[in-house]
Amino acid sequence: MQTDIQIARAAAKRPIADIAARLGLTPDQILPYGHDKAKITHDALAGLDGPQGRLILVTAINPTPAGEGKTTTTVGLGDALNRIGRRATICIREASLGPNFGMKGGAAGGGRAQIVPMEEMNLHFTGDFHAITSAHNLLAAMIDNHIHWGNALEIDTRRITWRRVMDMNDRALRDTVVGLGGPANGFSRQTGFDITVASEVMAILCLARDLADLQDRLGRIIVAETRDRRPVTARDLQADGAMTVLLKDALQPNLVQTLENNPALVHGGPFANIAHGCNSLIATHAALRLSDYVVTEAGFGADLGAEKFLNIKCRLGGLTPSAVVLVATIRALKMNGGVAKADLGTEDPAAVAAGCANLGRHIENLRAFGLPVVVAVNHFAGDTDAEIAALRDYCAGKGVQAILARHWAQGGEGAEDLARAVVDLAEAGGQFAPLYPDDMPLWDKIQTICTRIYRAGAVEAGPGIRDQLAAWDKAGHGRMPVCIAKTQYSFSTDPALRGAPEGHVIPVREVRLNAGAGFVVAICGQIMTMPGLPRHPAAETIRLDDEGRVEGLF
C-alpha cells in the first residue's frame, strides 16, 4: 500500500495558473510561488463581486488517538462536490513549521484525499508564518526600544503582556530574562516566547477583511499597561504601519490544489485553544465569491472548533454557513464508548452505540445554531457491517443521515454520496444564528458556552476575573465574542472524560483581552503556548534523500 507521501509525490499536478483559471482568475491576478503555489493578489480580491457560494463546515466528534480524518473528509468532500458538478473550493489552515521537527509532520488530508504540494506546505510554504513572526517581534522590539529611550508612554515594565514568538518547539524560550548586560542593552525584565501560531497577529491576520482592517486591528493590540493601569497599544507605539507592511503579502490567500486538481486555499493557522482555530476570513470570502461551494474546517472537535467558527469567525466575518458535516469514525466512537486503543481491532457494536453519546451531543449543539447536520463516517477497512449499522441506527434516531465516505481509499468518487447529501441539506438551507448576541455581557457569554455547549453544571471564576470582565464590558469591549481555551479531548476540562459528560464544573483561571483580534480569551485549564521537542525529535531523522527529496518529515 502506498503511503500518503508516496501518493502525494505521484500526483499529476497542474500548473497553478490552470487551477487559478478554473476559478476565473487571470495570470496577472495571482503571484506564483514556484509552479504549484500562488497567492491571489489584493487587487484581484478587491475586484471580486460575483454571487456568493454556499459555505459548508466540516467538524468532528472529540478527537481520540484513533483519529477522525476531518481534513481528509474536507478534501474528499471538496473533490466529490466537483465530481457531481458543483464548483467547489476547499479552505483549510496552514501548518506550523516548528512542530514538524518534533513529531512527524502533518499531511494535508490523507490517502487519495490530499492537498499538494505537501512538502512545501509543511516547510516554509509561501512565508506567511515567517511574516507573522517578524511583525510580532518588531512590535516587541519597539516596546523595549521605547522604554530604553525614555519611556515617554510610561509603560509599567512589570505589566508588559506582549511576548516574542518563534515558529519552533523550544521549551527553553518559554520563560526568559531579556535586557541583561548593562545599560546599552536596555532594562532587564522577565518575559518569554510563544510559538508563532499562538500570536495575536496570527489571529488578526485570519480575521482581517483587507489591508486597512488589518492595520486597524494591529493598532488595537494591547501590549502593556501604564503605572496607572491604562492600556498601551501597538498604535501608541506607532508600530501598526510597519507591521502591516511586513504582513501585506501574507494577507493574500494561498492557492494550491487537491490530488484531483481542484482548487484549495490554504491560509492562516491560529491556535484552536487560545485563538479561534480557523483558516483566514479573507480566504473564505474569496472562495465564496469564486465557487458554488466552499468546504472548510475548524480545529479540534465541534465543541471547540465549530463553536468558535460559528460564534467568532462567522459573527465577525458576516458568514452564514449552509450545512455542517460532522465527521466520526467507528474506531473513534469505540474509544468514546470505552474501548482501549489496543482493542480497536475487535468488533464491538455495543461500544459504537455507547460512543455515539459523544456524537449525539455534537449533533444537538450544532442544531442549536440552526444548522442542518450530516454525519460523515470516514471509512476504515476494519469497520464491520454491524458496527456501521449501530451508528446508522443511532443517527436515524436523531433524525440525521450517516453517510459512509470512502474518499481515503477512492478519492472524490468515494465521497459522492456525502456530497449529494450535503447539497440537499445546503439547498434546503437552515436558519443560522450565533449562540449569543453581541450585547450579552462577557461573563454571560462564557456561561452560555459552558452550559449550553459543554453542558457544565457550573462555571467558577478565579479571583478578580468577574471584575475584570465587568471592567471590559464597561470599557466598551463587551460586544466581543469569547474564545475558550480548554482541552479538546472532552466536553469537560478533564481530558480523560470521554463520551458526553454533563453537570461538571468549568473553572475559568484567567481572561485575556485580544483587542486586535477582537475577542476575549477565557483560559480553563493548562494551555501550552510553546511546545517542546520530544526525547527523539523528528529533526534527527529528517534529511534529503539521494534524489533531493525530503525524508523523515512525514
Next chain:
Amino acid sequence: MQTDIQIARAAAKRPIADIAARLGLTPDQILPYGHDKAKITHDALAGLDGPQGRLILVTAINPTPAGEGKTTTTVGLGDALNRIGRRATICIREASLGPNFGMKGGAAGGGRAQIVPMEEMNLHFTGDFHAITSAHNLLAAMIDNHIHWGNALEIDTRRITWRRVMDMNDRALRDTVVGLGGPANGFSRQTGFDITVASEVMAILCLARDLADLQDRLGRIIVAETRDRRPVTARDLQADGAMTVLLKDALQPNLVQTLENNPALVHGGPFANIAHGCNSLIATHAALRLSDYVVTEAGFGADLGAEKFLNIKCRLGGLTPSAVVLVATIRALKMNGGVAKADLGTEDPAAVAAGCANLGRHIENLRAFGLPVVVAVNHFAGDTDAEIAALRDYCAGKGVQAILARHWAQGGEGAEDLARAVVDLAEAGGQFAPLYPDDMPLWDKIQTICTRIYRAGAVEAGPGIRDQLAAWDKAGHGRMPVCIAKTQYSFSTDPALRGAPEGHVIPVREVRLNAGAGFVVAICGQIMTMPGLPRHPAAETIRLDDEGRVEGLF
C-alpha cells in the same frame, strides 16, 4: 529630481522568465516568486557546464559618511557591459530585514543604476533569511532539548557558544537567560541572540557548493564543548539533515533585474566583519557559467571586503577574478583628506590629493594579489574639474586609470568608458594568487593580513589566543583562512583614523573557529552582532500609502 524609489517604481520590468531566457534558462529551470523574482533550480544549477565568464570585483576606499556608491557602480558597470556587447550578470548580497526598521532601508544601487524590485528585496524577498533563521534556531532548540533529555553528549552548559538569531534590531535580546520556570522548561543558562546575518549558517550558505556540501558544512558547526573540552558539533546532535531540509530552497540563487532589464543574482548576505561579506558562491558560480562577465562586490572597503573576497571566497570557491574596480568619490576622498562633512560643498583639490593616500594604499594592496586595478570615480554633480584632475594625476602617478562614471545619472550609458577599461584589463588578465598559502599557521595568517594589508607595526594577541590558534593548527583546522572582524572605517582599529595610517598596533581580542563555514574569526575591536533601534526608528513612519505602496522604508 526623482528619488531612487520613484525611479525604481517607474521601472519597465520584464517578466522574470524573459530575464531567465536571456541567461539561456527555460521556464522549468526557474521557480518564480511573483512575476519579477525567481530562483534558479538545483537541477538547472547541476546542469551548468558551459565555459566560464570573467569575474570582476567592485570594491571601494574606506567608507565615509559621504558615501562611495559601490553597489551603484556594480549595477552601472553591469548595465554598461551589456550595452557594449558583453553578456554580463551582476551578483550582489541580499538585504537584512531588521535594520530597515531602524534606519531607512537600503536601495540596491541608486539613481539610474538600480536593481528591482526594491521593496521586496528590502522586505521578505524570497524568504532566504527566514530559512536561515529557522535552521539556526532549530539547532539551538536541539541543543537545549538534548540537555533536557539527559545530555548523553555531556555538553558543558557553561560552554555552549551557539546562540539564537532573529532578523530584527532588538538590543534586549543581546544578553538573556533562558530555561527559567522549572524543570519542564529545561536547564537555565545565560545566552543571547544575534541578528540573522551574523549566523554561521549564513556564512555556510554563502560558501556551500551544493546541497551535499551544505549539509557537510552544517554538520561541522561547533556548538559547544564537553566538560573535557571536546567540541560538540551539529552532526553530533543529528541536526544537519533537518537544517539542510530547511535551507534547500534558500540555497537556490535569486534572479532579479536591473532598471535596464539585465540579469542580477541577489543571494546571501553574511556580515562583512565576523563573516566574509560576499554574495553566495553558488550564485557567483552560476553567473560565471551563464555570462561573459560577472560583476560582483564585497562588503566595506577593500581592506576588509576585497581581502576577504580574495582570501576566503575565491580560495574556498576556486575563483579567479580578472580585474578589480576600486570605487571612490571626490567627496569621500576629501573626507579622507581631512575635510568635515559639512564642508564637502567647497572645492578643495588639495584635500582630494591628500585623501588619495587612502586610495593609493588600496591600489597597492590589490596589486599584491596580482590583480589589475581601475579606479571608478562615481560622479557627483558638485565635483569640480580641478578636483577630478587632482585624482587623475594621483592615479596616473600610480599607473592606474581613473575613469569618471556617470551611471547614477545616466544608467549604463554613463559607465561605458568604465566598462571598456574593465574589458581591456580583464582580457589582458592578471596573475591572481591569494595573499597567503593554506598551510601557513593561523597566527601567521593573521599577522600577514595585519602587516601587509592594514600596515600595522605590530599585532598583539590577548591571553590564551596564540595557544588556542596553535591548538587549532594541531587539530587540523590550520588550513583555514582567517576572517578579521574590525572597524571598516580605517586601516587601523581606530575608526577615526582615516587616510593611510601605518605602524599602528592591532589587538586580537578573541578568536572563534567557524568550522562549518571554514574560517577562523579574529576579533579586533568592538563588534556588534545584534544592533538596536534608534530613538525614532524608521518603523514609526513605515506604512502603506493609499495605493498600497510601501512608504517610509526608503
